[in-house]
Amino acid sequence: xxxxxxxxxxxxxxxxxxxxxxxxxxxxxxxxxxxxxxxxxxxxxxxxxxxxxxxxxxxxxxxxxxxxxxxxxxxxxxxxxxxxxxxxxxxxxxxxxxxxxxxxxxxxxxxxxxxxxxxxxxxxxxxxxxxxxxxxxxxxxxxxxxxxxxxxxxxxxxxxxxxxxxxxxxxxxxxxxxxxxxxxxxxxxxxxxxxxxxxxxxxxxxxxxxxxxxxxxxxxxxxxxxxxxxxxxxxxxxxxxxxxxxxxxxxxxxxxxxxxxxxxxxxxxxxxxxxxxxxxxxxxxxxxxxxxxxxxxxxxxxxxxxxxxxxxxxxxxxxxxxxxxxxxxxxxxxxxxxxxxxxxxxxxxxxxxxxxxxxxxxxxxxxxxxxxxxxxxxxxxxxxx
Ligand SMILES: *Cc1c(COP(=O)(O)O)cnc(C)c1O
Numbered sequence: 001x002x003x004x005x006x007x008x009x010x011x012x013x014x015x016x017x018x019x020x021x022x023x024x025x026x027x028x029x030x031x032x033x034x035x036x037x038x039x040x041x042x043x044x045x046x047x048x049x050x051x052x053x054x055x056x057x058x059x060x061x062x063x064x065x066x067x068x069x070x071x072x073x074x075x076x077x078x079x080x081x082x083x084x085x086x087x088x089x090x091x092x093x094x095x096x097x098x099x100x101x102x103x104x105x106x107x108x109x110x111x112x113x114x115x116x117x118x119x120x121x122x123x124x125x126x127x128x129x130x131x132x133x134x135x136x137x138x139x140x141x142x143x144x145x146x147x148x149x150x151x152x153x154x155x156x157x158x159x160x161x162x163x164x165x166x167x168x169x170x171x172x173x174x175x176x177x178x179x180x181x182x183x184x185x186x187x188x189x190x191x192x193x194x195x196x197x198x199x200x201x202x203x204x205x206x207x208x209x210x211x212x213x214x215x216x217x218x219x220x221x222x223x224x225x226x227x228x229x230x231x232x233x234x235x236x237x238x239x240x241x242x243x244x245x246x247x248x249x250x251x252x253x254x255x256x257x258x259x260x261x262x263x264x265x266x267x268x269x270x271x272x273x274x275x276x277x278x279x280x281x282x283x284x285x286x287x288x289x290x291x292x293x294x295x296x297x298x299x300x301x302x303x304x305x306x307x308x309x310x311x312x313x314x315x316x317x318x319x320x321x322x323x324x325x326x327x328x329x330x331x332x333x334x335x336x337x338x339x340x341x342x343x344x345x346x347x348x349x350x351x352x353x354x355x356x357x358x359x360x361x362x363x364x365x366x367x368x369x370x371x372x373x374x375x376x377x378x379x380x381x382x383x384x385x
Contacts (some may be wrong), residue, residue: 011324012241014204028252047251048062056188064210097142098148102333106234112277119348128147137156146170151302152300153300170194171187178265178300179202185298191216194212210246226239226244268301268365288384311360318379
């Protein structure tokens with residue numbers, strides 16, 4: 001007798017997340033329709049207050065995307081934009097230290113701000129910047145550090161802060177809303193922090209959106225001014241900013257979803273613990289499979305990423321079994337064609353390059369049920385055995 005065809009498991013099931021909130025979300029949309037304010041305005045202000053309160057950080061500024069949150073943070077710090085793009089190869093450019101193993105926006109924003117990305121390799125256990133190498137990368141032209149809390153796990157901020165000395169730190173917290181470490185909550189660990197509300201992030205909108213947090217009132221004001229073309233008062237421009245404003249509709253929808261964030265994060269952690277236990281009991285040696293290490297209890301698991309040297313074959317096998325997976329990220333940023341001018345050839349950052357060959361992200365969303373996790377984990381273990 002044939003087995004009944006098994007249900008497909010997606011990477012993320014937003015219908016399952018949004019479905020139970022339908023009435024709240026429709027109410028939020030109706031409020032915007034009735035209020036007739038579509039850009040910034042009371043919904044954005046309320047979201048800013050609610051997230052500032054949730055994080056315990058004094059200032060939160062809603063912006064158009066996580067990418068723009070990074071860019072505007074660097075603009076607020078006064079990165080020299082006079083030679084944009086040429087700066088990538090210029091020896092006079094401002095430098096920002098970051099990781100090559102991240103989403104493109106991290107380094108893309110650095111270049112768009114007029115600075116040059118200076119890469120430091122990752123720690124293979126956490127996939128985050130290897131803080132022990134950061135101090136070596138600091139030069140007289142370093143203007144800031146941009147660590148990324150990759151996959152939702154906080155960086156080693158104590159070591160990064162030590163290496164930074166007086167240099168400002170911009171946290172790329174796009175994947176880490178609500179994440180904590182012993183130093184405190186992500187978004188309050190550096191000078192400024194950038195969050196994203198892209199739909200696949202832990203708090204996702206119905207389109208693009210982002211947020212900057214800071215404890216520094218002057219920088220907060222600078223970000224607010226830069227967000228609206230550098231105008232203050234309206235139609236008078238002492239700075240050149242951009243259109244980095246958040247829509248009221250996104251803010252209203254995010255406000256409807258924010259109260260559920262902790263519950264969804266608990267679901268991600270529960271699923272991560274199930275995978276951890278399954279893989280630990282599988283008897284597979286670490287050459288075959290490495291499960292991600294939860295260094296900080298406050299990891300929020302935007303992604304659950306395993307490593308295996310049979311990554312591509314495993315991905316194909318799981319696809320056959322109806323299980324979606326994803327590769328974050330297949331090509332480290334120093335090897336991207338657009339950054340050829342940085343002259344960091346293959347071999348420059350071996351841990352990032354190895355991670356790019358071995359990583360595989362598994363479904364981890366909070367609505368995924370225990371039997372789904374077990375089905376995925378047992379497919380993986382029997383394939384790799
Ligand atoms: C998603 C993401 C961004 C960019 O956010 P957008 O809202 O998509 O612009 C930046 N950095 C990292 C690490 C991300 O994952």
